Amino acid sequence: MSPAKPMPASAQQAPEPDMAPPSVNMAASGEPNLAAESATKISATDLNFHYGSFQALHGISMKIFENRVTACIGPSGCGKSTFLRTLNRMNETVRHSRVEGEILLDGQNLHSFEVSEVRRRVGMVFQRSNPFPKSIFDNVAYGLRINGVPGGGSPSRGELRDAVEHSLRRAALWDEVKDKLHQSAYSLSGGQQQRLCIARALAVNPEVLLLDEPCSALDPIATTKIEDLIFHLKSSCTIVIVTHNMQQAARVADYTGFFLLGRLIEFDETPLIFKNPAQKETEDYVTGRFG
Amino acid sequence: MAASTTVASNTPRPALPARSVWRRILSGDSLAYSVTFAAAAMILLVTGILVWELYSNSQASRAKFGWNFLFTSTWDPVADQFGALPFIYGTVVTSALALCIGIPLGVGAAIFLAELAPPRISDALTFLIELLAAVPSVIYGLLGIFVLVPILRQVEPAIRAVLGWTPLFQGPFYGVSLFAAGVVLAVMIIPFIISISREVILAVPSDQREAALALGATRWESTWDVVVPYARNGIMGSIFLALARSLGETMAVTMVIGNDPKIKASLFAPGYSIAAVVANEFTEATGDMYISALIELGLVLFALTIVINGLARLLVARRNMA
Amino acid sequence: MSPSLHLLRRKAVNIVMLTLTGLCTLIAAGTLVFILGYLFIHGAKSLSWNFFTQLPTPVGETGGGMANAIVGSAKLLLIASLVGVPIGFLGGVYLAEFGGSKFSFVVRYVTDLLNGVPSIVIGIFAYTVIVLPQRHFSTLAGGLALGVMMIPIAVRSSEEFLRAVPVSLREGAMALGASKSQAILTVVIPAAKNGIITGIMLNLARVAGETAPLLFTSFSNRYWSPGWEQPIAALPVMIFTYAISPYEDWHEQAWSAGFVLLTLVLMVNIAARLLLSKRKHVAR
Numbered sequence: 049m050s051p052a053k054p055m056p057a058s059a060q061q062a063p064e065p066d067m068a069p070p071s072v073n074m075a076a077s078g079e080p081n082l083a084a085e086s087a088t089k090i091s092a093t094d095l096n097f098h099y100g101s102f103q104a105l106h107g108i109s110m111k112i113f114e115n116r117v118t119a120c121i122g123p124s125g126c127g128k129s130t131f132l133r134t135l136n137r138m139n140e141t142v143r144h145s146r147v148e149g150e151i152l153l154d155g156q157n158l159h160s161f162e163v164s165e166v167r168r169r170v171g172m173v174f175q176r177s178n179p180f181p182k183s184i185f186d187n188v189a190y191g192l193r194i195n196g197v198p199g200g201g202s203p204s205r206g207e208l209r210d211a212v213e214h215s216l217r218r219a220a221l222w223d224e225v226k227d228k229l230h231q232s233a234y235s236l237s238g239g240q241q242q243r244l245c246i247a248r249a250l251a252v253n254p255e256v257l258l259l260d261e262p263c264s265a266l267d268p269i270a271t272t273k274i275e276d277l278i279f280h281l282k283s284s285c286t287i288v289i290v291t292h293n294m295q296q297a298a299r300v301a302d303y304t305g306f307f308l309l310g311r312l313i314e315f316d317e318t319p320l321i322f323k324n325p326a327q328k329e330t331e332d333y334v335t336g337r338f339g
Numbered sequence: 340m341a342a343s344t345t346v347a348s349n350t351p352r353p354a355l356p357a358r359s360v361w362r363r364i365l366s367g368d369s370l371a372y373s374v375t376f377a378a379a380a381m382i383l384l385v386t387g388i389l390v391w392e393l394y395s396n397s398q399a400s401r402a403k404f405g406w407n408f409l410f411t412s413t414w415d416p417v418a419d420q421f422g423a424l425p426f427i428y429g430t431v432v433t434s435a436l437a438l439c440i441g442i443p444l445g446v447g448a449a450i451f452l453a454e455l456a457p458p459r460i461s462d463a464l465t466f467l468i469e470l471l472a473a474v475p476s477v478i479y480g481l482l483g484i485f486v487l488v489p490i491l492r493q494v495e496p497a498i499r500a501v502l503g504w505t506p507l508f509q510g511p512f513y514g515v516s517l518f519a520a521g522v523v524l525a526v527m528i529i530p531f532i533i534s535i536s537r538e539v540i541l542a543v544p545s546d547q548r549e550a551a552l553a554l555g556a557t558r559w560e561s562t563w564d565v566v567v568p569y570a571r572n573g574i575m576g577s578i579f580l581a582l583a584r585s586l587g588e589t590m591a592v593t594m595v596i597g598n599d600p601k602i603k604a605s606l607f608a609p610g611y612s613i614a615a616v617v618a619n620e621f622t623e624a625t626g627d628m629y630i631s632a633l634i635e636l637g638l639v640l641f642a643l644t645i646v647i648n649g650l651a652r653l654l655v656a657r658r659n660m661a
Numbered sequence: 662m663s664p665s666l667h668l669l670r671r672k673a674v675n676i677v678m679l680t681l682t683g684l685c686t687l688i689a690a691g692t693l694v695f696i697l698g699y700l701f702i703h704g705a706k707s708l709s710w711n712f713f714t715q716l717p718t719p720v721g722e723t724g725g726g727m728a729n730a731i732v733g734s735a736k737l738l739l740i741a742s743l744v745g746v747p748i749g750f751l752g753g754v755y756l757a758e759f760g761g762s763k764f765s766f767v768v769r770y771v772t773d774l775l776n777g778v779p780s781i782v783i784g785i786f787a788y789t790v791i792v793l794p795q796r797h798f799s800t801l802a803g804g805l806a807l808g809v810m811m812i813p814i815a816v817r818s819s820e821e822f823l824r825a826v827p828v829s830l831r832e833g834a835m836a837l838g839a840s841k842s843q844a845i846l847t848v849v850i851p852a853a854k855n856g857i858i859t860g861i862m863l864n865l866a867r868v869a870g871e872t873a874p875l876l877f878t879s880f881s882n883r884y885w886s887p888g889w890e891q892p893i894a895a896l897p898v899m900i901f902t903y904a905i906s907p908y909e910d911w912h913e914q915a916w917s918a919g920f921v922l923l924t925l926v927l928m929v930n931i932a933a934r935l936l937l938s939k940r941k942h943v944a945r
Binding site: 370388393445466467471477480560563586594644 | 671672674675678679681682683684685686688689690692693694696699700747748749750751752754755756758759764765767768771772773774775777778779780781782783784785786788789790793809812813816840841842845846866867869870871872873876877880897900901904905912915916919922923926927930931934
Binding site for chain 2: 136138141143164165166167168171172174176178179180181182190191194195245248249252
């Protein structure tokens with residue numbers, strides 16, 4: 049149980065709908081002019097987030113579509129990572145934090161689930177690769193060992209081995225590590241470590257994968273590998289990626305949201321955001337006039 | 340010689356060597372270096388003399404008993420027969436008991452203070468617990484005699500009822516015993532384990548916790564599967580430091596162990612430790628062989644704690660490098 | 662879908678284990694409160710003015726005090742400081758300012774080693790060096806033992822506080838033409854002064870409670886001990902002898918002495934820690 053106890057979002061869901069700042073209402077109502085041929089996987093409505101007395105998110109409403117890649121861009125400190133971390137309730141680990149508003153996962157309130165259930169279904173990869181000081185195999189197997197198999201109970205050895213191989217293949221790492229599964233994860237290069245973290249997150253079969261600036265510490269080649277990976281993964285997984293790299297967002301994302309000072313300024317299909325933004329701030333940012 | 344390297348950067352051209360040396364002496368750099376160097380060398384000297392004194396003054400005993408000193412259990416000053424086994428046994432048993440009690444309590448509390456308690460409460464409690472480490476050992480002994488021993492006499496029937504079937508808890512119980520000494524030592528080492536382990540656990544990068552939580556781990560799972568293994572070396576280091584301290588602890592043990600040089604399996608029996616016998620018998624020791632044997636006990640204790648401390652440093656240092 | 666049995670079990674383990682760690686903390690902190698509370702209540706009760714002004718009475722008579730032991734402890738600490746502080750402080754200056762060589766690595770290593778030596782072994786050392794050749798117990802021998810005990814901590818705390826002085830301060834002084842030793846004397850040491858003094862106070866508080874190394878160096882004395890060549894009483898040694906004695910009245914006096922000793926030690930510790938933590942906050 050987390051010590052920080054945010055109020056269940058349903059308790060005060062959308063208290064005053066018309067209080068949302070005007071700049072958000074226009075384009076970022078969560079329903080951009082999308083040909084929404086895909087189902088909504090996660091939908092956030094009027095999300096506010098506070099660290100103590102500091103409000104980090106202001107009335108965010110946004111939809112994440114199934115089997116699509118959604119990018120969150122914006123200058124540092126704009127709240128894009130905070131937003132990402134509310135989607136698997138990782139922000140609850142921060143003391144004195146408080147969330148208001150509603151997040152639905154498959155139409156069900158995120159706070160009606162067990163927190164470990166949420167985090168199993170919504171996986172996360174962090175900015176700095178953070179493998180455990182264990183073997184490569186044990187890193188990938190960790191989530192399976194604690195979460196057990198769907199029927200309940202611990203996974204058998206064979207099940208574990210198969211699942212680990214499967215996840216490493218999905219993370220395009222299998223060929224590089226198959227001969228040294230029992231070496232320390234720290235023997236891998238930076239890019240490999242990050243893909244190991246992706247494999248570790250994939251092992252528990254998450255429906256959504258949150259990537260928090262996954263390439264910011266990597267060289268261009270490793271970055272390309274991860275971008276390829278994202279492209280392949282989206283057939284089996286919904287992906288949300290936070291990035292400060294606009295080219296990256298343009299390359300990998302189907303939808304892009306632009307955040308500024310804790311507000312979602314604009315959310316739309318990626319080409320529109322980059323070629324024909326509706327908001328002045330977005331245009332300034334994507335054309336490099338600030339940030 | 341090393342002085343020249345440290346001041347080389349601000350000495351002028353080599354064209355005027357005589358003058359620069361003169362200036363250096365005037366400015367006091369060589370002097371400051373020599374004085375502080377002498378103090379540092381003094382530390383080595385003192386430690387060297389300490390080792391030498393222990394070694395040379397135990398010469399008679401070492402020559403007469405050889406390694407048998409460590410493995411025989413007759414301690415008879417009248418017959419000049421000295422074997423240290425009962426004391427080594429008492430030292431090891433009481434320290435082991437202290438660790439059995441102290442490790443779970445200390446590491447458990449460290450986990451709570453580092454991972455779960457709100458920072459402010461954690462800091463306040465840690466402050467209090469670290470004060471415990473400053474309490475002189477003779478005061479622990481005082482409390483041991485007048486508070487702990489009577490309490491142990493009260494709870495002894497209960498312990499006997501549960502564990503009396505083991506050889507560890509048999510025979511008459513007078514209060515002063517190996518058991519009492521182990522409990523006092525546990526109380527004394529717990530603050531060490533807590534304050535070092537807590538710091539080590541706090542130093543575990545938070546991305547390790549987050550990685551586990553993000554996979555759906557509960558708070559306890561992230562702590563036990565990820566954070567504690569990450570901090571393992573440092574925690575082991577704290578335990579070894581605590582062990583070294585409890586092996587050499589004198590006053591508190593002397594006051595409650597019962598001072599009986601016999602080897603008994605039961606923890607309820609009185610015993611004796613190396614430090615306690617030195618403390619009790621040194622001033623009364625007559626005869627060179629007696630003194631020599633006691634000093635050899637000091638040498639044994641010295642060697643024991645040096646080894647354990649060395650292990651502790653190795654573990655803590657390795658953590659810092661990782 | 663109902664939460665699986667597996668998940669329920671994990672949650673139960675979570676709660677049980679977290680509660681257990683809380684209990685550990687409670688026991689550890691509770692012991693402390695108990696120890697302090699018991700000692701303060703019991704010790705303060707039997708404390709009287711005589712304790713500070715009177716000599717111990719002969720065996721069998723009640724009353725009396727430990728005036729000689731209080732003075733004795735002070736004298737022992739004076740010698741200890743004269744031995745331990747100069748060596749420790751200057752050694753610390755060497756490590757902080759001239760360190761970096763193989764020699765300083767050895768010094769650091771040996772200092773750690775000395776710090777781990779049990780106090781009773783230090784007592785044996787002082788015994789063989791002073792008592793054995795002189796053939797009598799003395800204040801000097803006890804002070805030397807305590808002084809040697811002070812060295813390692815004095816080295817470490819001095820080095821630490823000197824190192825905490827920012828390089829920019831040193832460079833500033835050297836840029837004005839000061840030599841290295843002038844910079845150390847006029848800038849670095851004054852900047853670290855408060856920390857070093859606090860460290861020495863903590864160090865003194867630690868050895869003030871040491872008993873074992875005094876037992877066969879300064880021994881004990883039931884009377885005043887003029888000069889430095891005679892056996893002398895010390896507060897912790899008195900606590901020991903009185904506590905293991907068979908007399909009820911002596912037990913009460915042992916409690917009083919314990920109360921006085923612990924009050925002194927804890928006051929120094931609390932003051933020093935508060936000072937140091939304030940300093941740290943400013944530095945941040």
